[in-house]
Amino acid sequence: MERTHHKQEINITETLINRINELISYYPEDKRKSALLPVLHEVQDAHDNWLSIELMDKVAEIIQIKPIEVYEVVSFYTMYNQRPIGKYMFEFCQTSPCCLNGVEDLMDYTCEKLGIKVGEPTADGLFEVRGVECLGACGYAPMMQLGDFYKEHLTKEKVDQLIEDCKDGKIVLLDK
Ligand code: FES
Numbered sequence: 158m159e160r161t162h163h164k165q166e167i168n169i170t171e172t173l174i175n176r177i178n179e180l181i182s183y184y185p186e187d188k189r190k191s192a193l194l195p196v197l198h199e200v201q202d203a204h205d206n207w208l209s210i211e212l213m214d215k216v217a218e219i220i221q222i223k224p225i226e227v228y229e230v231v232s233f234y235t236m237y238n239q240r241p242i243g244k245y246m247f248e249f250c251q252t253s254p255c256c257l258n259g260v261e262d263l264m265d266y267t268c269e270k271l272g273i274k275v276g277e278p279t280a281d282g283l284f285e286v287r288g289v290e291c292l293g294a295c296g297y298a299p300m301m302q303l304g305d306f307y308k309e310h311l312t313k314e315k316v317d318q319l320i321e322d323c324k325d326g327k328i329v330l331l332d333k
Contacts, residue, residue: 163241165209169219173203177219190222193230197237202331207238235289243278243285245323245330247316248302252291260299260311264288267316283323304330 177196184191193216200216201208208216208231217224231237235248249255249264264286268274271284278285294300297309306329308319322328 163209165204165207165212167209167212167215168203169200169215170203173199174219181220189220190226193220193222193227194234196220197227197231201237205241207241209239235287241278241282243282245284245303245328247284247286247319248289248292249286250290250292250294250298250300250302251288252295254295255291255298255300258298260301263299263311263313263316266313267320270316270320284320303328305332306330 176199177192180192180195180199181189196216196219197208200212204212210228213227213231214224217227220227231239247267249260249267251260251264264275267286271279271286273279273284273286275286275288289302292300292302292307294307294309297307299311300307300309301311302308303319308315319328
C-alpha cells in the first residue's frame with residue numbers, strides 16, 4: 158500500500174451517493190462487493206483522480222466490506238491512484254509489441270522534454286508519465302492512454318503536439 162502525506166478533502170455528495178447506490182443495486186444484496194470497481198471509478202473521478210486511505214475507508218463503509226478489500230483492489234490496478242497525480246497522465250504501454258515499436262524511447266523522450274522521471278509529476282502538476290501493461294491496442298503500437306482516450310501510432314512529433322495541446326487546454330480527458 159502506497160503511503161502518502163497528501164491530505165484529501167472527502168466530499169461524498171448526494172449526487173455521488175445516489176450514483177454509488179445505483180451501481181450497488183445492479184447486484185444481489187449479498188454481492189455488494191461486485192460494485193467495487195465501478196464505485197471506485199466514480200469516487201476517484203469526484204476526488205481529483207486519486208484515493209486516499211481515508212477515502213478508501215469511506216468506500217468500504219458504504220459498500221459494507223472490509224477496508225483491506227478496497228486496498229487490495231486499489232493497489233492492484235494502475236487505473237486507481239493512491240496519491241495526487243499529474244493532470245495529464247501519459248500512460249505508455251510497456252508490453253512487448255509497444256516496446257518493439259519504440260515505446261521506451263518515446264517515454265525517455267517525453268520525460269526529458271518535461272524534465273521529470275517516470276512516476277513524478279511536473280512541478281506545476283500538469284503532466285506525469287508512467288508505464289502500464291498492455292492496453293489491448295497492440296495493432297496501434299506504440300500507444301498510450303491519456304485520460305479516457307487512446308493515442309496511437311505515437312511518434313516524437315505526436316508527443317510534442319500532445320504536450321502543446323494539453324498546455325493549451327485542447328485535450329479532453331474524460332469520455333463523459
Ligand atoms: S502491447 Fe501495447 S497495447 Fe498491447
